[in-house]
Amino acid sequence: MKIVDNERRKFLRLANGTKKIAKQSDRFANHPLRNQLGQDVNFYTDLVRNRITIVNFFYTHCEGICLPTTANLLQVHKRLGPRVGKEILFLSMSLEPERDTPAKLHQYASMFGNPHGWLFLTGKYEHLEELRYQLGAYDLDPIIDADKEQHTGLVTFGNDRSNRWAALPALMDADGLARSIRRITR
Amino acid sequence: MPNRRDFLKQGTVVGGVVSLSSISLYSGKLSLLGGKAHAKEAEPPPSPIPEGWQPFTQNLQAPLRLIPVPLDPPPGTGELLPEDGIGAQVGSEAVSNGIAQEFFDKRFNLSREDVPEPYKQNLITYQLTMREFMVPMFGDGFPKVPKVGYFGLSDGVLDGEELPMPVPAPNSTIIARFKQPIVVRVTSRINVEASVHLHGGHNPAHSDGFPDFYVLENQTRDYFYPNCVPRHDGDLSRYDNFDLSEVPSTLWYHDHGMDATGFNVSRGLAGYYLVTDELERELMNPEREGGQVLPNLETDYGVFDIPLALSDQRLNPDYTLHYDFLDHNGRLGDLFTVNGFVQPVLKVQRRKYRFRILNASNARWYTIRLSDRQPFLLVATDSWLLPEVQRHRKLTLSNGARRDIIVDFSKAPNELFLENIMEQEDGRGPKRINPKAKVRLMKFEVEEEGDEDVKDNLVIAEGTKLRPHVPLNPDDVQITRTFELERRNGAWQINDKWFSPRRADAVPALEQTERWIFKNKSGGWSHPMHVHLAAAQVQKVNGRKPPADVRFNSDLLALRGGDEFEILIRFSTFTGPFVFHCHNLEHEDMRMMGVFDPRPVGYLSPLDGKTAVDSSISGLEHEPDDDDVFEDLDLSPIEHEGVGHPHGDFEAGGGGVAPSPDEKEQENESGDDRRSKRNPRGG
Numbered sequence: 008m009k010i011v012d013n014e015r016r017k018f019l020r021l022a023n024g025t026k027k028i029a030k031q032s033d034r035f036a037n038h039p040l041r042n043q044l045g046q047d048v049n050f051y052t053d054l055v056r057n058r059i060t061i062v063n064f065f066y067t068h069c070e071g072i073c074l075p076t077t078a079n080l081l082q083v084h085k086r087l088g089p090r091v092g093k094e095i096l097f098l099s100m101s102l103e104p105e106r107d108t109p110a111k112l113h114q115y116a117s118m119f120g121n122p123h124g125w126l127f128l129t130g131k132y133e134h135l136e137e138l139r140y141q142l143g144a145y146d147l148d149p150i151i152d153a154d155k156e157q158h159t160g161l162v163t164f165g166n167d168r169s170n171r172w173a174a175l176p177a178l179m180d181a182d183g184l185a186r187s188i189r190r191i192t193r
Numbered sequence: 194m195p196n197r198r199d200f201l202k203q204g205t206v207v208g209g210v211v212s213l214s215s216i217s218l219y220s221g222k223l224s225l226l227g228g229k230a231h232a233k234e235a236e237p238p239p240s241p242i243p244e245g246w247q248p249f250t251q252n253l254q255a256p257l258r259l260i261p262v263p264l265d266p267p268p269g270t271g272e273l274l275p276e277d278g279i280g281a282q283v284g285s286e287a288v289s290n291g292i293a294q295e296f297f298d299k300r301f302n303l304s305r306e307d308v309p310e311p312y313k314q315n316l317i318t319y320q321l322t323m324r325e326f327m328v329p330m331f332g333d334g335f336p337k338v339p340k341v342g343y344f345g346l347s348d349g350v351l352d353g354e355e356l357p358m359p360v361p362a363p364n365s366t367i368i369a370r371f372k373q374p375i376v377v378r379v380t381s382r383i384n385v386e387a388s389v390h391l392h393g394g395h396n397p398a399h400s401d402g403f404p405d406f407y408v409l410e411n412q413t414r415d416y417f418y419p420n421c422v423p424r425h426d427g428d429l430s431r432y433d434n435f436d437l438s439e440v441p442s443t444l445w446y447h448d449h450g451m452d453a454t455g456f457n458v459s460r461g462l463a464g465y466y467l468v469t470d471e472l473e474r475e476l477m478n479p480e481r482e483g484g485q486v487l488p489n490l491e492t493d494y495g496v497f498d499i500p501l502a503l504s505d506q507r508l509n510p511d512y513t514l515h516y517d518f519l520d521h522n523g524r525l526g527d528l529f530t531v532n533g534f535v536q537p538v539l540k541v542q543r544r545k546y547r548f549r550i551l552n553a554s555n556a557r558w559y560t561i562r563l564s565d566r567q568p569f570l571l572v573a574t575d576s577w578l579l580p581e582v583q584r585h586r587k588l589t590l591s592n593g594a595r596r597d598i599i600v601d602f603s604k605a606p607n608e609l610f611l612e613n614i615m616e617q618e619d620g621r622g623p624k625r626i627n628p629k630a631k632v633r634l635m636k637f638e639v640e641e642e643g644d645e646d647v648k649d650n651l652v653i654a655e656g657t658k659l660r661p662h663v664p665l666n667p668d669d670v671q672i673t674r675t676f677e678l679e680r681r682n683g684a685w686q687i688n689d690k691w692f693s694p695r696r697a698d699a700v701p702a703l704e705q706t707e708r709w710i711f712k713n714k715s716g717g718w719s720h721p722m723h724v725h726l727a728a729a730q731v732q733k734v735n736g737r738k739p740p741a742d743v744r745f746n747s748d749l750l751a752l753r754g755g756d757e758f759e760i761l762i763r764f765s766t767f768t769g770p771f772v773f774h775c776h777n778l779e780h781e782d783m784r785m786m787g788v789f790d791p792r793p794v795g796y797l798s799p800l801d802g803k804t805a806v807d808s809s810i811s812g813l814e815h816e817p818d819d820d821d822v823f824e825d826l827d828l829s830p831i832e833h834e835g836v837g838h839p840h841g842d843f844e845a846g847g848g849g850v851a852p853s854p855d856e857k858e859q860e861n862e863s864g865d866d867r868r869s870k871r872n873p874r875g876g
Contacts, residue, residue, distance in 0.1 A: 029509040031518050072682065143519030144683060147619055148717065160682020163519060171385070172518035173452050175784060176684040179691045187452055190386065 030170045032056070035141050038134035040100075043112035043127040050138060054126070059095045059192045061164040063177055064144050066103040067115045071156045075178060077119060080162060082181035083188065084122050092124025095192075100138065102155045104129040143174055166192040237515055240508040240528050243335040249636040251332030253537035255495030256465055256502075257347035259365045264318045264378050264415075317375045321345045321365060323408070323462060324382040328362050330528075330535050336512040340461040340533075341383055343446075362533030363445075363463040363502050363553065368490060371440050371470035375418040381408045387457055389414075390449035391466055392593060392723070393441050393576030393748050395421050395766045401725060403770055404451035404786065405694050420468060423727075423765035425663070426704075438663040438746065439728055440470045441576035443549045443595050445502075451694065455555050455778035456516055459524055461533065463553050465500045472660060473578065484652030486659075487572065487599075488547050497546050499539070501611075502553040503590070503634060504530050521683070523556025523620020523779045529613070531635045538636040543603045544649035547572070550598060552590040555778040558623040558719070558751075560615035561596075562587040564633070565606055570653060573597035577728060577746040578660040582653060587626075588742060589615065591721035591751035593776040596742065599653055602639045611635050620779060622719025622753055662745045665730050665761040669706040674699055676787065678722075678752070678775070680715040685775070685785035692784035697770065697800035699789040706763045708732075713752040720780065722750040722758070724773040726791070729760040749776060764791035770800055 037051040048054055063080060065073040080097065087095055101107035112127035119125075129135075139145060142163045146152040162184070165172030173191050175184060322344050327337035343365045369375055379389055386409055390402025399406065400416040408414045422439040444466040448457035469477070469490055476486040488497035505526030507515040516524065528535050552559055563569065571583040575595050588596050611634045616627040640647075679686050690698065701707050709729075711722050728746035731739040735757050738744070743751075750758045769790030774781045790798040 029511070029513060029515070034517075141519070143517075143521055146683065147522055147621055157682055160684060165518065173782070174519060174521060174683075175452075176682065176686075176691050178682075179784070180693060183693055183695075191452055 030167070031165060031172045032167050032170075036134070036137050038130060038138060040128040040130040040134070041109055042129075043109055043116045045109040048126070048128075054096055054098060055167050057168055059164070059166045060098055061095065061162060061188060062098045062100065062142055063162045064100050064102050064139055064158045066101050066155060066159075067107050067111045068103060069156065069159060071159065072178065073156075073159050076159060076162075077115075079178055079181055079184070081119050081122060083162075083185045084125065086181065086185035087188070091122075095124060097122070097125035099125070099127045100135055101127070101129045102135070102139070102158060104132050104135050164188050164192060169193070237507065237517065238510060240506070240515070240526070241510050241512060243331050246331050246335055248536035248633070249538045251329075251534055251537050253499075253501075253531055253534055253539040253635060254361045255499050256361050256364045256366045256532060258494055259319050259321070259367050260346040261317050262320050262346050264320065264376065317369075317373060319345055319367060319375065319377045320380075321377055322380045322382055323387055328461070328533050330506070330530060330533060332534065332537075338506075338508060338512050338514060340514065341457065342461045343379075343464050362461040363465065363500075364461075366465040366467065366494070366500065367446075368494065369418065369420050369466060369468045371420050371422070371468055373420055375420060377416045377418065378413060379408055379416060380413045381410050384410045385453050385457060386450045387448050387453065387462065388450040389416055389446055390725070391416070391418060391444055391446045393444040394418060394466070395423065395439070395726065397767045398769050398771060401767075401771055402446075402449040403694070404449055404454075404772060407450055418466075421766065423763070436663055437470065437472065438661060439577070440472070440660070441468050442473060442573050442578050443467060443500075443551075443597055444576050445551055445553070445593075445595070447553070447593075452782055455524060455782045456518070458553070458778055459504075459506070459516055459555050460514060463502065465502075465549065465551070467494075467500075467549070476659065479650055485650045486653045486657060488545075488651065497544070498549070499546060500549045500551065501531050501635070502533075502551045503559055503613075504533070504553040505557045506530055506535075520620065521779050521783050523622075523777045525557055525617065525620060526554070529632055529634050531611075536633065536635060538638055540638045540640065541602050542640055542647045542649075543605070544647050545599050545601045545603070545651045545653065548598050548600060549573075549595065550590065551595045552592055554592060556592060556620040557617055558589060558591050558615050558721075559613045559634075560587050560589045560623075560626050561634070562612055562614060563600065564610040564612050567601075567605065567609075569601075570599040570655065571596060571742055572599055572653075572659060574742050574745065575747045575749055579742075579745055580662040581659060582655055582657040583741055584655040585742070587614065589623075589626075589751065591719070591749055591776065592778070593721060593723055594749045594751070599651070600637075602637065603649070605637070605639050607639050607641070609637050609639070611637070620777065621717055622777075665706050665763055667708070667732070667761065670708045670761065671702065671705040673708040673710065675710045675712065676722075676773075677712045677714050678720050678785070680718060684783050685715070685780055687785065687787045690787075692786040692788075694770070694772075694788060695800055696788060697790040697798045698787040700798045701764050701789060701791045702794045703768070703791050704763070704765045705794075706761055709760050709762055711750055711752055711756075711758045711760075713754060713756045715754065717754045718780075719751070719753045719777070720785070721776040722752055722773060723748055723776045724750075724760075724762060724789075725771040726767065727762050727764050729762050731758060731760050733757075733759040764789075768792055769798070 032051060032055055035051050035055060037049050040048055040050055042048060054060060063076060065077060077099065084091055084097055091097065101112065107129045109129060112129060116125065116127050139158060144158040144161050144163065146157055151157050160177055161174045162177040163172070163174040169192070171191055173187070175187060323341060324344055325339055325341050326344070328340045329335070330338045340362055342362050345365050347365055367375070367377070381387055386407040388402045388404060388407050396418055400418065422435050422437065424434045425436050426434055446464050446466050448454055448462035450457055467490060473487070475481055477489040479485045479489065490498050506528045507526040508528065509515050531537055550561065566586060568584050568586045571585050571588065572578060573595070590596055612631045613634055614626055614628045614631045615623045616625055616630040617623045676687050687698065713720055729748060729750060730745065731743050731747060731750065733739065750760065752758055770788050771790070772786050772788055774786035788800060790800050792798055
């Protein structure tokens with residue numbers, strides 16, 4: 008089940024002389040990030056490329072829906088089984104990277120039992136902001152966009168190989184969310 | 194090669210602000226944040242324009258008319274034979290759903306006993322395949338664009354064969370007759386889940402394109418369209434009590450697959466479905482006493498009765514379609530197409546034409562007018578003919594809306610344009626009507642004067658009587674429901690809930706009139722709301738009388754930021770589940786949707802949030818086969834328990850059980866209290 012499969016490539020090459028098919032991930036910057044263990048990773052080449060990624064934004068000092076959101080995504084994590092950590096990665100990206108040091112992220116991850124295949128990421132503020140826009144977690148209204156908590160309610164997911172992406176409310180029922188993630192990223 | 198500036202100068206995009214729309218405002222606003230203007234998303238490049246291409250040079254074509262074909266196996270035979278009261282039989286590998294029990298349901302004058310044998314035999318069947326094809330968006334000799342469409346016999350081909358060129362998109366118009374049931378067998382050869390919704394029709398739930406009753410790749414599904422209307426009074430013993438005011442005229446079918454609708458529709462999964470009954474055919478009759486009112490659909494389809502589907506598109510530099518899966522505001526394009534062709538031209542005679550205009554765009558609204566400012570006649574709004582012809586100079590179409598207009602070219606200049614004067618800069622909704630930002634959508638070239646051969650027998654003018662309207666009576670209202678639309682954390686909620694396809698948000702009683710109030714509380718966002726299954730009769734818009742074109746039956750409520758629409762609606766044909774939702778398709782994909790499930794009075798809805806929808810309704814397993822990626826997963830918790838929040842919200846009118854008429858008073862007394870309890874932050 009690949010949108011960008013050989014047959015389609017052939018179809019497009021025959022039709023238009025197309026060599027490279029535009030992908031959603033073409034728009035993702037390959038910014039350097041650091042995870043809760045202090046390891047350095049690049050967003051696209053190390054995390055997204057050829058994988059299924061499930062991404063949300065949060066910050067450790069968040070007093071609103073970040074905790075219930077992470078808890079709900081943990082339920083989704085359980086439903087996706089042992090493939091998480093190999094083909095599937097969960098990425099929680101900090102909206103307050105200056106405050107959210109790897110140590111703080113590690114502490115946060117520990118509250119949820121350090122789920123495998125789940126990276127809590129910090130980095131340069133402007134890099135994370137750019138990725139936030141590229142991942143669709145923004146509001147066109149600058150006043151709403153300035154409110155960090157508004158960006159903590161979405162979970163964005165996709166399969167870089169099949170080039171299919173979507174986002175859903177992160178506090179939806181975990182079963183429904185897991186079903187949709189499974190179907191869309193197949 | 195002309196660059197973009199030259200292109201603009203040629204008058205293609207007059208005003209120049211339109212094609213660069215969404216991002217220019219967006220970056221402007223960001224800069225308001227002062228030093229914080231940092232993380233702007235990369236702008237998609239403008240759509241490529243082929244070298245040597247000129248607007249208004251390629252001819253517009255009407256979508257091809259689909260031709261009936263016999264189905265093998267025939268619907269409703271063999272293993273698929275339905276039994277009274279049991280429902281569609283499922284399980285065949287070839288066909289995932291047979292003809293429904295509703296075919297034999299007395300309520301629709303289609304009972305097994307009562308329907309004469311020839312009528313049953315006259316079931317019309319069509320075959321459609323969803324597949325990829327190349328669209329000559331710019332005309333012959335220019336790069337073609339890979340899109341997806343519904344294909345059938347009209348193209349001279351069935352599944353898997355070569356297509357003749359050029360083929361318009363949308364394609365495959367179905368022309369149906371009232372009380373003449375149709376089965377459309379749809380096969381998917383695309384690898385994105387799809388679900389076909391016939392917009393504006395009275396169709397049983399399993400054939401209504403419920404969001405996750407998917408047709409998956411290489412699967413086939415039968416859609417049963419009874420072409421019926423409800424009865425006035427629910428009296429099944431009579432045959433003179435059908436509500437003929439609900440007979441539709443211009444429907445369209447399009448994709449409704451959950452989480453994939455915006456992608457699929459923008460790729461071209463849309464088609465027209467036109468219906469006539471005795472009344473409309475009489476209006477089309479050249480021999481009619483008093484004169485022919487409308488062009489004859491049977492003989493003049495694509496000639497004088499022409500569908501015009503408006504869709505904006507954006508292309509990648511390699512002429513593939515641009516679709517940003519992570520733009521949740523609403524997809525806007527910078528190319529304007531009519532029937533899939535970029536700014537085409539139509540050569541017309543000096544006579545009257547019926548144009549069935551559809552806004553097939555994901556998020557763009559249109560306000561249409563003619564460039565010579567001549568008024569035109571409005572004969573139908575959304576699916577239904579008006580009681581009498583109206584005269585307009587401009588009309589606004591929200592996403593999914595239809596307006597059938599009659600344009601008289603007899604005194605027109607030699608060339609004129611169909612223009613859009615609605616300014617829109619991003620997916621949030623239209624900004625304002627602004628003639629300075631006008632875009633020419635297509636050109637009409639009118640033949641020279643003095644041609645004696647032009648036949649125009651149409652006698653139609655403002656006030657000409659069309660289809661009598663039967664208003665619902667506000668005194669019959671049994672229950673009032675309020676739906677509040679809100680933006681929360683980057684997504685959408687209706688009455689503080691996220692959508693679940695397994696939870697009924699309303700369980701209306703069959704045959705009872707209801708008042709529904711939609712409140713758009715989400716700031717600057719526009720939400721055209723669409724309720725499936727029945728016509729909405731708009732009573733008030735922000736407490737005032739609605740605009741003239743939506744005073745009767747309509748199926749799209751064009752809510753702009755802060756608007757409140759009050760409608761009367763009555764469900765008296767099928768039990769659910771059905772959905773109501775925002776027709777900005779990116780909002781819909783972000784689950785801006787609710788489920789309603791009409792039931793006989795006092796009956797439980799199975800959509801309690803725990804139980805999966807009865808497979809005799811859905812007709813198939815809902816999920817695709819597991820791909821290798823997921824082969825190790827333990828899916829039991831997902832597959833067997835159904836999804837959705839269990840909810841105990843089983844009060845009459847709140848969901849769960851259809852309210853009885855006795856509960857009207859109860860509702861009036863306690864309605865406000867209950868509402869405020871459920872929603873502590875108040876309305």
